[in-house]
Amino acid sequence: MDLGIAGKWALVCAASKGLGKGCAQALVREGVNVVVTARGEEALQATAAELRALNAKVEVRAVAGDIATAEGRAAALAACPQVDILVNNAGGPPPGDFRDWDRDAWIKALDANMLAPIALIKATVDAMTERGFGRVVNITSGAVKAPIATLGLSNGARSGLTGFVAGLARQSRLASRNVTVNNLLPGAFDTDRLRKTIPDEEAWRKRAQAIPAQRFGNADEFGAVCAFLCSAQAGYLTGQNILLDGGAYPGTF
């Protein structure tokens, strides 16, 4: 299927590795020009080179910086001639016991996983409505639907973003002008982040077996769903939380 977005510009945040990179790859395959960001310059430049090799027809720009900061966001936005597609992403907060988290820990989580995406949406969405096309995809977490107790910082910050997006997406000012806002909720995906949280091969195998699909997801399949949400065909799909978890969530809805 031709997704009808060749020639558009996408800002894909936190995209040198893992799920963000999967989204950038899928968009580049569709002919979308991308600005990709990450804090570490080396991995980011390597990813930018891979993206250019995927599709010589697109322009790929790499901007090193922390998307949780105003400076990082300003640099990313300045590199993107226009943001037709915004993929919000950042590293997740650390696990722990809520008794150990002080105000600073909460502010860090809110900055990265709630306020940064909201700031980028604020900076881009009105121009999208004027052009009559816009797609915002926020990478959140399956933990928004089925909270994981040790990931309280993530549960809290991402639920705040989810509540905000639920109201935003339903504004007719956006929805009537072909601007959609959706969240993609990863379950367990085989990325650097997941590997760091699972101690050994035996635990890795057991964790995969506990998922009905009996495997972890991969960044390519995550990126493909993201690209569809960004497609011309997905203009009537807005305000949704799409869970990608191999059947792990046990509820009917």
Ligand code: NAP
């Ligand atoms: P990953 O493999 O660790 O990749 C994270 C990417 O984001 C890297 O490119 C990293 O590069 C970049 N990044 C992190 N913090 C950043 C920041 N503040 N500014 C700019 N770039 C930043 O992680 P992942 O598994 O793809 O996870 C992506 C998101 O999905 C995270 O929020 C994670 O919590 C969430 N999630 C993942 C899973 C899973 O199973 N993988 C499940 C649920 C939720 P630098 O470090 O160089 O900046």
